[in-house]
Amino acid sequence: xxxxxxxxxxxxxxxxxxxxxxxxxxxxxxxxxxxxxxxxxxxxxxxxxxxxxxxxxxxxxxxxxxxxxxxxxxxxxxxxxxxxxxxxxxxxxxxxxxxxxxxxxxxxxxxxxxxxxxxxxxxxxxxxxxxxxxxxxxxxxxxxxxxxxxxxxxxxxxxxxxxxxxxxxxxxxxxxxxxxxxxxxxxxxxxxxxxxxxxxxxxxxxxxxxxxxxxxxxxxxxxxxxxxxxxxxxxxxxxxxxxxxxxx
Amino acid sequence: xxxxxxxxxxxxxxxxxxxxxxxxxxxxxxxxxxxxxxxxxxxxxxxxxxxxxxxxxxxxxxxxxxxxxxxxxxxxxxxxxxxxxxxxxxxxxxxxxxxxxxxxxxxxxxxxxxxxxxxxxxxxxxxxxxxx
Numbered sequence: 001x002x003x004x005x006x007x008x009x010x011x012x013x014x015x016x017x018x019x020x021x022x023x024x025x026x027x028x029x030x031x032x033x034x035x036x037x038x039x040x041x042x043x044x045x046x047x048x049x050x051x052x053x054x055x056x057x058x059x060x061x062x063x064x065x066x067x068x069x070x071x072x073x074x075x076x077x078x079x080x081x082x083x084x085x086x087x088x089x090x091x092x093x094x095x096x097x098x099x100x101x102x103x104x105x106x107x108x109x110x111x112x113x114x115x116x117x118x119x120x121x122x123x124x125x126x127x128x129x130x131x132x133x134x135x136x137x138x139x140x141x142x143x144x145x146x147x148x149x150x151x152x153x154x155x156x157x158x159x160x161x162x163x164x165x166x167x168x169x170x171x172x173x174x175x176x177x178x179x180x181x182x183x184x185x186x187x188x189x190x191x192x193x194x195x196x197x198x199x200x201x202x203x204x205x206x207x208x209x210x211x212x213x214x215x216x217x218x219x220x221x222x223x224x225x226x227x228x229x230x231x232x233x234x235x236x237x238x239x240x241x242x243x244x245x246x247x248x
Numbered sequence: 249x250x251x252x253x254x255x256x257x258x259x260x261x262x263x264x265x266x267x268x269x270x271x272x273x274x275x276x277x278x279x280x281x282x283x284x285x286x287x288x289x290x291x292x293x294x295x296x297x298x299x300x301x302x303x304x305x306x307x308x309x310x311x312x313x314x315x316x317x318x319x320x321x322x323x324x325x326x327x328x329x330x331x332x333x334x335x336x337x338x339x340x341x342x343x344x345x346x347x348x349x350x351x352x353x354x355x356x357x358x359x360x361x362x363x364x365x366x367x368x369x370x371x372x373x374x375x376x377x378x379x380x
Contacts, residue, residue: 119283122292122363183281184294184363215362218296219323222279223268 003051004093006101010046012073016108018201020079021098023158024086024228026115027180028221032190033113034081038072040205043079047071049097053090059083077203078105085227086158088235095161103169110166111174111201112159113193117182127179127189129196134163135172145199150177154239157232174200183229185221187214271335278340289350289368295340297323301359308352310371314343315364348372
């Protein structure tokens with residue numbers, strides 16, 4: 001196998017689907033949020049993503065081996081979710097394949113859920129969510145919903161690549177990023193990002209249970225967070241704290 | 249200043265494959281965030297299931313930090329990881345060797361939502377040089 005492949009194990013029939021991405025990033029926001037949406041909506045596993053450059057891992061759930069990066073569906077909502085850390089080398093091919101696959105599915109929207117690491121997160125009770133999009137109409141919607149638009153700055157990692165590749169594929173891309181602990185799993189920020197998502201895509205997922213399970217999630221996601229932090233460092237994630245030259 | 253406990257430095261590193269737990273002693277290694285600032289070292293330690301600051305013990309020397317914390321409940325896993333064994337965890341432990349000498353007497357700690365934040369002023373004296 002060369003590169004990354006999305007394998008559909010079920011016949012995916014969806015009309016202009018919305019594709020949600022939950023990949024390892026700051027605070028594991030995307031993973032926590034998408035995993036919660038998958039469980040709450042009882043989404044069905046319909047495929048997986050595999051590559052010879054992914055970690056040599058198989059995951060067991062209820063005694064059954066499965067792939068660590070999987071595809072879920074409920075009606076016109078598709079979700080791609082990774083429960084393993086991804087090496088910097090795999091990010092480009094994975095992002096490329098996700099964008100190509102979303103385009104092939106005639107997706108109406110590719111949504112990336114993530115976090116923005118803030119040093120004072122400990123003092124923030126309700127994290128603010130920032131939005132970004134390659135579509136002018138979506139940027140208008142972001143403003144209409146009173147979500148601050150990411151006006152200037154760098155974005156690094158899989159969501160950055162997906163945003164970049166979506167521009168060339170004419171695929172509407174929406175990034176929702178909550179203020180988050182940079183290096184700790186942050187279920188509170190994941191709940192904030194789901195609330196923001198509800199404004200664009202009415203998934204109508206309650207976040208109370210996510211907050212209730214917050215400690216359990218923080219406890220269980222420690223090792224994934226540590227590996228993700230190591231990978232983010234290799235990706236040059238610190239550049240997100242720099243100002244672009246055009247800013248001046 | 250309480251006497252420093254005998255603990256291995258970076259305990260997780262002595263376990264197999266660098267895992268962040270030791271099921272024999274019921275101990276977890278917490279996630280930590282470290283900031284080397286101009287006048288202080290700042291360390292944040294994430295310890296879910298630790299509720300009371302009275303359950304957190306911080307011991308400092310000029311160049312080490314040792315943290316021990318008790319969880320408010322025993323976290324039990326019926327089939328822990330690939331081991332498929334029962335595992336119980338009830339405490340966190342972590343020790344750092346610091347990159348600069350600190351002043352333990354003027355160090356500060358706060359604890360909120362299971363996160364311990366330490367502000368450790370650097371001991372080194374700084375001198376300003378007049379630019380002519």
